[in-house]
Amino acid sequence: MACRLADSIFHLSAPPRTIRCNIRLKAPSGIYCLKFGNFQQIGSNSHCYLSFKRPSQVLQAAVIPISPSLLDNEEQRQEMCESYGFTQIGEPLPDNITLKDVMDSLPKKVFEIDDTKAWKSVLISITSYALGLLMISKAPWYFLPLAWAWTGTAVTGFFVIGHDCAHKSFSRNKLVEDIVGTLAFLPLIYPYEPWRFKHDRHHAKTNMLAEDTAWHPVRKEEFDSSPLLKKAIILGYGPFRPWMSIAHWLLWHFNLKKFRPAEIGRVKISLTCVLAFIAIGWPLIIYKAGIIGWFKFWFMPWMGYHFWMSTFTMVHHTAPHIPFKTSEEWNAAQAQLGGTVHCNYPRWIEILCHDINVHIPHHVSPRIPSYNLRAAHQSIQNNWGKYLNEANWNWRLMKTIMTMCHVYDKEQFYVPFDELSPEDSQPISFLKKVMPEYT
Numbered sequence: 001m002a003c004r005l006a007d008s009i010f011h012l013s014a015p016p017r018t019i020r021c022n023i024r025l026k027a028p029s030g031i032y033c034l035k036f037g038n039f040q041q042i043g044s045n046s047h048c049y050l051s052f053k054r055p056s057q058v059l060q061a062a063v064i065p066i067s068p069s070l071l072d073n074e075e076q077r078q079e080m081c082e083s084y085g086f087t088q089i090g091e092p093l094p095d096n097i098t099l100k101d102v103m104d105s106l107p108k109k110v111f112e113i114d115d116t117k118a119w120k121s122v123l124i125s126i127t128s129y130a131l132g133l134l135m136i137s138k139a140p141w142y143f144l145p146l147a148w149a150w151t152g153t154a155v156t157g158f159f160v161i162g163h164d165c166a167h168k169s170f171s172r173n174k175l176v177e178d179i180v181g182t183l184a185f186l187p188l189i190y191p192y193e194p195w196r197f198k199h200d201r202h203h204a205k206t207n208m209l210a211e212d213t214a215w216h217p218v219r220k221e222e223f224d225s226s227p228l229l230k231k232a233i234i235l236g237y238g239p240f241r242p243w244m245s246i247a248h249w250l251l252w253h254f255n256l257k258k259f260r261p262a263e264i265g266r267v268k269i270s271l272t273c274v275l276a277f278i279a280i281g282w283p284l285i286i287y288k289a290g291i292i293g294w295f296k297f298w299f300m301p302w303m304g305y306h307f308w309m310s311t312f313t314m315v316h317h318t319a320p321h322i323p324f325k326t327s328e329e330w331n332a333a334q335a336q337l338g339g340t341v342h343c344n345y346p347r348w349i350e351i352l353c354h355d356i357n358v359h360i361p362h363h364v365s366p367r368i369p370s371y372n373l374r375a376a377h378q379s380i381q382n383n384w385g386k387y388l389n390e391a392n393w394n395w396r397l398m399k400t401i402m403t404m405c406h407v408y409d410k411e412q413f414y415v416p417f418d419e420l421s422p423e424d425s426q427p428i429s430f431l432k433k434v435m436p437e438y439t
Contacts (some may be wrong), residue, residue: 071321080321085397085439089321090338090387099332102364105383110361110368110376117371118170121354122180125157128352129187136296144296152304153352158184159305160354160370166196167366182270186277187298188305191270194253197263203366207317207339209324209408214313215248216324217408223420230424234417238427241402245309308353315343315397316359318405319389323413336363342377342390343397360388392439399435403428 071077077089132151139147164170165181182192198213205211209219218233236244252258259267285294322339325331340363344350350357354370361368361376368376381388391397407415418425 082439084320084400085394086319086341086389086391088388088390090389093331093334093338093387095331095334097333099336099364102333102337102380102384106361106365106368106376106379110372110379111365112372113169113172113369114371115171118164118369121157121161121164121371124351124354125154125161125184128154128157132301133297136301144300148300148304151301153308153349155187155301156305156308156356157352157354158187159190159309160356162190162192162195163199163356164354164370166192166199169367169369182273185270186273186281188302189274189278190249191253191267191274193263193266193270194259197259197267198252203363205327205330206363207322207324207335208330209326211327212324213252214317215244217414218406219408220420223407223417227424230421234421234425234427237406238402238417238425239431241314242307242310243303245306245313249306308349311398312353312356312359314401315391315393316341318401320400320404320414322389324408336360337380337384338387338389340389342388344390344392346393394439395436396439399431399437402435403431 071089071092074091077091081087081089129151132147132154135147136144136151161170162181162184165177165184168174168177170180171177178192181196185192185195202212202214205213207216209216218237223230223233236247254271256264256267282294282298285298289297317340319341322341325335337360340360342360343357345353345357355373356362356370358373358377361373361380362370364376364380404416405414406417407420409415416425416428418428
């Protein structure tokens with residue numbers, strides 16, 4: 001069996017420097033120590049670690065891809081953390097632990113709806129969005145990117161409010177939830193009901209290979225289906241990945257054929273609302289501020305929103321060690337607890353986005369309101385902390401996802417595009433060169 005060694009990093013103690021190289025070895029699967037003159041197998045899985053020793057030097061290589069058994073070793077998980085940009089890679093969750101076990105460990109108060117806190121989140125989003133529009137109107141051209149970043153993050157807060165409404169965790173009055181959710185999604189021209197139906201399936205089948213409706217790895221047969229599609233996939237899952245939610249929004253939410261007959265009526269209402277916003281709102285913006293004003297006040301914040309939509313989604317569910325599984329192999333507790341990533345962002349982003357980054361408890365139970373996610377996460381850390389995957393948002397984390405987590409492989413979880421089709425993967429090579437390694 002081929003042992004794949006991708007982006008190996010060798011650390012030398014004297015003199016200190018870093019050398020990058022690609023190595024391929026034909027060898028039985030396993031973990032190996034290389035001692036000048038022979039190979040010694042020290043474990044049994046498809047991930048390889050090499051250790052080279054000289055009197056004055058220590059040379060080590062931490063290698064991707066991953067095999068499930070590698071996660072059993074704490075030292076190896078720590079090396080993976082450093083390589084991928086995580087702060088913790090959790091132990092595998094035992095098969096006998098159920099999602100109900102995890103839910104039952106949560107305090108009941110985290111499920112309680114608090115109208116004051118819910119409407120406070122609405123006030124925060126309206127205020128921060130209005131401030132962002134004011135910044136755009138007053139900022140000189142060279143400060144516009146900062147104003148767009150703030151406004152795009154603020155309008156992401158509207159999405160999170162609608163997200164709570166869709167999960168029935170915003171209000172005890174379900175009509176209020178549907179109205180607030182629809183209105184919150186309108187500035188994003190997101191149809192509320194189509195998104196709700198698809199998102200419910202994402203929660204029911206998180207990290208299930210074919211059935212998860214958020215997104216999933218590229219499948220080999222899809223990747224090889226046509227040269228043109230291959231190039232588009234490489235661009236979409238590579239440099240354009242932080243905006244891939246635009247394609248998802250367009251392809252999944254406006255096609256009536258993708259919905260069940262019982263859903264069509266509500267889908268049509270949402271689509272009507274969105275089309276009315278476009279037909280009325282866009283001409284008003286253009287009438288008041290011109291085409292340039294539409295670009296400044298709506299389009300660029302909308303692109304900022306999709307950056308966060310894409311980034312939150314891929315960071316929450318994509319890492320070299322987190323598998324997508326077929327429906328026959330899938331385990332709910334492992335997918336929701338161990339297959340979801342908690343990521344810390346700068347605090348202003350977390351405030352404007354209503355703690356959507358505290359994502360593990362949200363997948364344990366979508367009925368937890370956003371303002372209770374931190375308390376729920378603390379409880380999960382206390383009871384199940386050793387199984388959690390956690391990170392602080394950093395360049396190395398993003399680089400790992402965008403340059404390595406591509407085509408599905410049952411044994412390795414992911415195979416990078418540039419291993420399967422190096423002649424077409426210049427965008428991935430470019431990202432590897434230009435994206436920094438900071439954690």
